[in-house]
Amino acid sequence: MFSHVLNPGSPPTTTPFAFLLWGARLQWRTLVAGMVCGIVWMTAIGLVPAAIGRGIDDGLVPGDRGELVRWSLILTGLSLVIALSGSIRHWFAVQNWLDGAFRVVVVTDEAVTTRGQEIARSFPAGDVVSVTTTDMERVGHVYDTTARCSGAIVSFAVVGVLLLRASVSTGLVVLLGAPVLLAMLSLIIRPLQRRQAEQREESGRLTTLGTDTVAGLRILRGIGGEAEFVGRYAVQSQRVRQAGVRVAGYQAALDASQTLLPGLFVVLVVWTGARAVVRGDLTTGELVAFYGYATFMTFPLRTVTEMVEHVIRFRVAATKIMAILRVPSDHPAVAGEGSLETAADGDLVDPVSGAVFTRGALTAVVSARPEDSVALAGRLGRLGPGAAGPGKAAAGAGGVEATAYGAGPTLGGRTLADLPIDVVRRTVVVNDPEARLFSGSLRAQLRAGRPADDTTLVRALGTAHATEILHSLPDGLDTIVEEKGRGFSGGQRQRLGLARALAIDPPVLVLIEPTSAVDAHTEARIAEELARHRRGRTTVVATVSPLVLHHTDRVILLVDGRAVASGTHAELLSGNTAYRDIVIRGGDDR
Structure with missing residues (x-):
C-alpha cells in the first residue's frame, strides 16, 4: 500500500516542476480523491449565498x-455536504502532506546512505x-494544498457563472477584479522568494556550525577554543x-495584502450591487x-495565494533537494552481477604503487608519509573520489591525488572497478583508527548487519584485546x-572498531x-593475536610500529607513493636505511 512512499525510486533532478510531477504520479490516487472532495466542498460553500438569496x-x-422551508432544507443539505466533504478532504490533505514529506526523507536518506562521503564533500x-x-x-504542503486549490478554481468558475446570469456588470466586477488582486500580490511574491532562499542558505550554515561545534565540544574545551566557536555561532545566528x-x-506585506485587498474587493462589489438594486436590476x-x-x-482567492506561496517555498526547497540528489557517486553502477569468492584466493595488486599483496598473508605497508599509506588503503577498498573506475585519478581516504591507474586494483586478476560496489564491500573491508560507533547494542555494533554468533564476537574482542571492555x-x-561511542575512551573505541572488522x-x-x-604492551598482544586470528586470510596493515611489523609475514616500503622495496621486517630493518629510519622514528614516537 505504501510502496510509493517506502520505495519511490529515483526522482528527476532537472527542474522543481519535474520533481513535483514525479511525486504527484506516485500518489495520484489520494491527490485525485482530495481534489474531488475539495471541489465538492468549496463549490457547496459557494452555493450557500445563492440558496440564501433564493430563500x-x-x-x-x-x-x-x-x-422558505424548501430553501431551508436545501441549505441544510448543503451544510451536510460541506461538513462531510470537508472532513474527507482534510483526511486526504493530511495523507498527501505526509506522503510528499516522507518521500523526501526516503530519497534523501537513500542518497546519504549510498553517497554520504560524496555529499559531505559538496554540501555542509x-x-x-x-x-x-x-x-x-x-x-508536503504543495501536495496538501492541491485539494483546496482545485476547489477554489472550480468554485470560482461556478460562482462567476451565477454572477453573470444575475448581473453582467456586477459579475464582471467580481470576475475581473480577482485576477487583478492576484497580479498585485505577485509584486510581493517574487522578492519574497529571493529572501526565503537567502534565509535558507544562512540557516543551513548555522545548522552546520552548530553540528560541528557540538561534535568537537570536548576538544574545544580542552584547547580553550569553546568561546571562539560560541562567538562564531552568535555571529551566524545574527x-x-x-x-x-x-x-x-x-x-x-503579503499577509496584510491578503486581508486588505479582498476587503476592498468586497466593498466594491457591495457598492456596485447596491446601485443595481436602486436601478431595479437586482432584487x-x-x-x-x-x-x-x-x-x-x-476564500478561493486566499487559497490560490496560499498555493502560490507554497509553490515558492517548494521551489527553494526542491532546488536544494535536487542539488543533493545530483551529487554523483564515486562508484557508479556497473552492468551485471559479480562475485569475488574465487578471486579472493588470488593476490591483491595495486597498479598505482606497484604493491602486490600475497594471498593469505599478513602484509604491512610502511611509508614516511602516512597519507600515502591511507591513499593506498582507499584504493584497495574503492574509497574516495577517483577510486571507482578505470582511467581516473585515484584519491584515497586521505585525499591525496595519485596518477591515473588504468584498470585499477585487481584481486585474483579481476578488476575491482568492474564489479558492483556491494560485491567489493563484502569482499574487501577497510578499517581506519577513527571507525565510528553508532547507537544500539554492542552486539549489533560488532555484527555490523552481518550474521555472527556470540562466540565469533567474543573471539574478535579477544583478538582486539577488548575483552575487559566487555566485562x-x-x-x-x-x-x-x-551515539559515536561517547561512553568509551579513544583507545576503547579503536579496539571495538578493530573487533568489529575482525x-x-x-x-x-x-x-x-x-x-x-x-599502549605498547597492549599493542604487542594485539599484533600477536591479529596474526593468529587472520592466518590464511589476506590482511593489509598500514603501520610504522615495530611491535606490529614484527608479527607480519611481509612488509612493503612506499616512497612517494611507490613500492620500492619488500621483504620481512628483519630483512628490511637490516638492509634498507630508509626503512630503518622510518620504523625507528615510528617506534620513538610511541
Missing part, C-alpha cells in the same frame, strides 16, 4: 412558507539536516535573524447573494552503546594504524 426572494419577501551538514527538518514540510527579518517584511435577495458571493470570493559493561553484549571476517581486510591509540 429571501421566493419565501421570505412574498411570505411563502413552502418556499546543515543543508542535509535542513532537508529532513524544513524542506520536507515545504514539499545573520539568520537578519535574513529572517528581511523575509518577515515581505511576508507581513433584495440577489443583493444579499452578491454580498455572499463577494465574501466567498475572498566492564553492565549488560555485556546487550549493553546500549551511546568479526565481519572478510576475505580481504585492510587496517589503517589499528593500534595507534593503545
